[in-house]
Amino acid sequence: ATAYVSLEPCRHRGKTPACTDALVRAGVERVVYAVADPGGSAGGGGAALDAAGIRVDGPVWPVAVGRRENPMFFHKHETxxxxxxxxxxxxxxxxxxxxxxxxxxxxxxxxxxxxxxxxxxxxxxxxxxxxxxxxxxxxxxxxxxxxxxxxxxxxxxxxxxxxxxxxxxxxxxxxxxxxxxxxxxxxxxxxxxxxxxxxxxxxxxxxxxxxxxxxxxxxxxxxxxxxxxxxxxxxxxxxxxxxxxxxxxxxxxxxxxxxxxxxxxxxxxxxxxxxxxxxxxxxxxxxxxxxxxxxxxx
Ligand SMILES: NC(=O)c1ccc[n+]([C@@H]2O[C@H](COP(=O)([O-])OP(=O)(O)OC[C@H]3O[C@@H](n4cnc5c(N)ncnc54)[C@H](OP(=O)(O)O)[C@@H]3O)[C@@H](O)[C@H]2O)c1
CATH class of the missing domain: 3.40.430.10 (Dihydrofolate Reductase, subunit A)
Structure with a gap:
């Protein structure tokens, strides 16, 4: 199966466990994500999935498009x-x-x-x-x-x-x-x-x-x-x-x-x-x- 997600899956435990772990456990073969995660500890999920043998395609959008779709999320990382x-x-x-x-x-x-x-x-x-x-x-x-x-x-x-x-x-x-x-x-x-x-x-x-x-x-x-x-x-x-x-x-x-x-x-x-x-x-x-x-x- 292929998972399409708006943001690069995170590789850290915040309010919820890491998305990368959930995707590996679910056995998806491919992940397509829209924009890279700007967050320090949350970022790098694409590489973590790749290392786990999952095909990763992303980011498929420039950050500016991601920011337009979800401005609050990006704002939170900046101030x-x-x-x-x-x-x-x-x-x-x-x-x-x-x-x-x-x-x-x-x-x-x-x-x-x-x-x-x-x-x-x-x-x-x-x-x-x-x-x-x-x-x-x-x-x-x-x-x-x-x-x-x-x-x-x-x-x-x-x-x-x-x-x-x-x-x-x-x-x-x-x-x-x-x-x-x-x-x-x-x-x-x-x-x-x-x-x-x-x-x-x-x-x-x-x-x-x-x-x-x-x-x-x-x-x-x-x-x-x-x-x-x-x-x-x-x-x-x-x-x-x-x-x-x-x-x-x-x-x-x-x-x-x-x-x-x-x-x-x-x-x-x-x-x-x-x-x-x-x-x-x-x-x-x-x-x-x-x-x-x-x-x-x-
Ligand atoms: N169509 C719409 O979308 C819409 C939406 C909302 C309201 N309205 C209408 O707008 C009218 C009210 O608007 P308004 O412009 O007269 O007043 P307002 O913006 O609702 O209130 C202004 C008051 O907020 C307080 N305030 C505190 N700090 C402020 C700051 N830094 N900058 C600005 N205000 C600050 C001040 O009163 P204090 O000195 O008491 O703190 C100021 O006089 C009403 O007729 C209402 O029906 C229309």
Missing amino acids: ERPFVAVKLAVSLDGLIAAVPGQQTAVTGPEALRAAHELRAGFDAVMVGSVTARVDNPRLTVRAGSVIPRVPPARMVLDSEASLAETSALFREREGRVIMFVRENAQQAELERLERAGTEVHPVPVAQGGLDLGAVLDASSETGIRSILCEGGGRLASSFLAEGMACRLYLFQSPYVLGSAGVSAFPGPFPEGMWGQWVPAFDPERLGDDVITVYEREA
Whole structure:
């Protein structure tokens, strides 16, 4: 038999035993793998299989293709910080809500399902404090066909620790709730949030809000390796401006929301920043909407 695998089989014991041993035991005659394993102790599986008398063909893809298919995996080998992707549903005129202070369904039901399936692939889903108040989201995975192995943690950046404990986020028990607040936020507020079932992390303040580097480091310390930032525009823009987002999922509606709306990308952005972003795949049509996945070129 021939085994086709996306990544060079590992030859080390991590959470699970070595893949190379399993393939030898299974008696496969040939292994075809897409990309080489970048990991130190995990790498070299191809040579180990070869030494065991199995015919090995690979890597058949350049690393860049493997990285596009599975960016989180490669990111994990390069930095301790979580992989960050930004997802926004944007109108034809570049807006994410029709009126400030009001939730707007920008895209249709097919896109909504796709958004929930996207959530399921991340360790955490994050929003800014304005979105947490205005949309009052649960941030759980409730639609689509993907059931997450572990429900994503739900994160809010709320400097003053002032989110109401009646928020929908606290009513759901599915997925940890993690809040980032400014250092020196009112102790009584922190305790109130903790009583509501939240993990609270005080972090320093930087220009434009909480220090996102500190937010990512604190996330990493609690075991979070990937974060989907679902807005709003100001938080998403901060991640983009600071070069901390690796992917952008743009759910583009064909409809206009009008001049009173909330901007998807309020910026400011460093000169030339948008030039780094290129489509990773062909755009996909879902109902009336078009989903384009962008990646930041290294
Ligand atoms: N269509 C979509 O995809 C979509 C998605 C989400 C939201 N929305 C809409 O977007 C609107 C809210 O978006 P928004 O841009 O006004 O606000 P936002 O991005 O949701 O929240 C911004 C707030 O987050 C906090 N924050 C903490 N650190 C930050 C940092 N480093 N950078 C940026 N923000 C930081 C700040 O509040 P504190 O000072 O309180 O910490 C800041 O005012 C709502 O109308 C909502 O309905 C649309």
